[in-house]
Amino acid sequence: MPSSEPNATRITEGQIRLLRSLTETTGVSGGEGAVRRLVRAEVETHVDDLWTDALGNLLAVRRGRGRGRLKVMLAAHMDEVGFMITEADTDGFLAFEAVGRIDRDGIAGKSLWIGDDRHLGVIGIKPIHLTDERERSRRLTIDSLRIDIGADGREAALERVRPGDRASFATEFRRMRGTLFGKALDDRLGVASLIELLRHVPDSVDLMAAFTVQEEIGQIGARVAAQALDPDLAVVLDCTPARDLPVWDGSENRTYNARLGAGPAIYAADKATVSDPRLFALFTETAARMGRPYQIRQPGGGKTDAAAIHLANGGVPCISISVPARYLHGPAGMARIADWRGSVSLVHQVLSSIRPAMLKRH
Numbered sequence: 001m002p003s004s005e006p007n008a009t010r011i012t013e014g015q016i017r018l019l020r021s022l023t024e025t026t027g028v029s030g031g032e033g034a035v036r037r038l039v040r041a042e043v044e045t046h047v048d049d050l051w052t053d054a055l056g057n058l059l060a061v062r063r064g065r066g067r068g069r070l071k072v073m074l075a076a077h078m079d080e081v082g083f084m085i086t087e088a089d090t091d092g093f094l095a096f097e098a099v100g101r102i103d104r105d106g107i108a109g110k111s112l113w114i115g116d117d118r119h120l121g122v123i124g125i126k127p128i129h130l131t132d133e134r135e136r137s138r139r140l141t142i143d144s145l146r147i148d149i150g151a152d153g154r155e156a157a158l159e160r161v162r163p164g165d166r167a168s169f170a171t172e173f174r175r176m177r178g179t180l181f182g183k184a185l186d187d188r189l190g191v192a193s194l195i196e197l198l199r200h201v202p203d204s205v206d207l208m209a210a211f212t213v214q215e216e217i218g219q220i221g222a223r224v225a226a227q228a229l230d231p232d233l234a235v236v237l238d239c240t241p242a243r244d245l246p247v248w249d250g251s252e253n254r255t256y257n258a259r260l261g262a263g264p265a266i267y268a269a270d271k272a273t274v275s276d277p278r279l280f281a282l283f284t285e286t287a288a289r290m291g292r293p294y295q296i297r298q299p300g301g302g303k304t305d306a307a308a309i310h311l312a313n314g315g316v317p318c319i320s321i322s323v324p325a326r327y328l329h330g331p332a333g334m335a336r337i338a339d340w341r342g343s344v345s346l347v348h349q350v351l352s353s354i355r356p357a358m359l360k361r362h
Contacts, residue, residue, distance in 0.1 A: 011341055016175060018192055019180070019182075019192045020182070022039075022191055023173045023183055023184050024171075024173055024182070025038055026080075026113050027078050027080055027168070027184070028079065028080055028081070028084070028099050029079040029080070029081070029082075029099050029215070030079070030099070030166070030213070030217075031166040032056055032078040033056070035078040035079075035211075036058050039191060039211050040058060043195055043198050046062065047062045048061055048063050055213055055221050057211065057221045057225045058211040059208070059209065059211075059229065060208075061206065061208050061209070062201045062206070062207045064201065064203040064204055066203050070233065070359075071205075071230070072206065072233055072354070073226065073229050073234040073235070073309065074194050074208070074235050074237060075194075075209075075210040075211075075235075075236045075237065075309060076191045076194040076210075076212070076236070076237040077187045077191075077212045077214075077221070078187075078188075078191055079100075079213055079215055079217075080100075080184035080188075080216065081099060081102050081216050081329050082100065082167055082169070083097065083099060083112065083166065083168075084164065084167070085165045085167065088151075088158055088163075090153065090154050091154075092149070092153045092157040093148055093157075094114075094146060094147040094149065094157060094161065096145075096146075096147055096167065098142055099216070099217065100216035100217055100329065101216070101329055102329050102330070103329060104141070104142055106330055106331075108125035109122065109123060109124075109125055110169060110331050112147060112167040112168065112170050113167065113168050114147070114149065114165055114166075115160075115162070115166070115167075116165075119149055119161055120170060121149040121167065122148050124145065124146055125140075147167065168184070169330075169331040171183035175337075178337045179334060179335070179336055180335045182333065183332055185325045185328065185333040185335050186238070186239035186240075186328045187237070187238050187239050189335060189340055191211060193237045193323075193343060194209055194237055196344050197351070202348070202351050202352040204351075204355070205351055205354065208231055210222065210229065215304075219305050219308035219309075220308075221305075222236075222305035222307075223308040223311075223312065226309040227313060230312075232316075233316065233317040233318070234306070234309045234310070234318045234319075235319055235347060236305045236309065236320040236321070237320075238304045238321075238323075239335070240257055240258050240324055240328075241257050241325070241326070242257065242325055244258070244260060244324075257301075257302070258295055258297050258322070258324035259295060260326060260339065262294075262295040263292060263339060264321050264339060264346055265296070265297035265321070265323070265324050266283050266284055266295070266297060267296075267297045267306075268280060268296055268297070270299060270301075270303050270304065270306075270307075271300070271302055271307075273304070273307050275318065276310075276317035280319060282350055282353075282354065282358060283319060283321065283346065284296075287346055290345070292342055292345065292346065293342065294342070297322060304320040306318040306320045321343055321347060323339050323343050324336075
């Protein structure tokens with residue numbers, strides 16, 4: 001299996017089509033099957049071992065050829081935030097719960113794909129011009145909303161959807177020059193990156209890929225995957241919020257996590273993990289040596305699969321590398337192709353240069 005560096009200066013139409021398919025597939029936490037099938041078809045001819053574990057993680061190993069190879073785990077989560085149907089009422093409207101953290105004030109009126117057959121529904125709300133001041137001032141709660149699938153009664157609704165079915169935002173993928181729009185960029189961008197890296201593994205490492213489940217509800221799949229793979233180190237490929245929008249009062253925005261167009265975001269720390277300092281130095285120094293833009297993901301809220309992976313077995317040196325994107329955990333996110341490609345290129349370069357001696361403690 002020859003190794004070659006992924007092209008860091010452009011994106012192919014094939015990769016755009018793959019990302020489109022990934023984002024338009026429904027894979028709400030606990031219901032990642034459709035995404036897993038898509039990923040399996042993309043990687044099965046490029047790996048030495050491939051299996052699905054008891055929780056639904058898709059795990060793959062591609063072995064290098066050099067001596068003294070490190071076992072490097074790369075992880076990207078397949079799941080997305082969304083909704084779960086809980087019941088149908090007598091009028092055929094569907095009650096539901098959120099799965100993962102979603103901005104609940106912004107979901108009313110949004111279209112959804114529901115279940116494996118992708119039935120179309122809409123989160124119903126009273127039209128704004130028919131509401132009074134008291135209604136407009138009240139904060140929406142999920143238990144006050146219903147999904148409308150156009151069913152005439154409970155039995156008709158249950159012929160199409162069932163309690164437990166997942167629902168995702170019905171958002172079609174778009175590309176406008178160097179900008180990408182779509183749902184579930186968190187973390188289908190990471191999944192697409194991991195697929196690309198599996199196709200171009202340096203001979204100096206054994207690459208252990210984990211396409212994980214249930215990250216959005218507590219990094220559940222990653223805990224099991226890390227225990228099974230038992231890597232020497234791990235890199236998590238994720239998508240982080242770019243809160244680089246103007247501040248309402250015109251002051252300088254000092255609360256952003258990352259910015260669009262500034263390159264891949266390298267984590268020093270987040271809510272649950274302090275990145276291994278050796279890996280942090282390796283990634284930042286490699287990016288500087290390559291002359292490629294990068295940014296330090298600002299510490300604060302949020303966490304990635306690294307929160308679970310770094311505690312596995314006797315401990316795993318860990319770091320997260322994310323593509324920044326705006327409007328995550330909502331109907332549509334926005335990211336830059338250059339940041340995505342920069343992330344893939346940086347991780348590949350680190351994999352090509354890392355050696356066991358770099359992990360020694362002094």
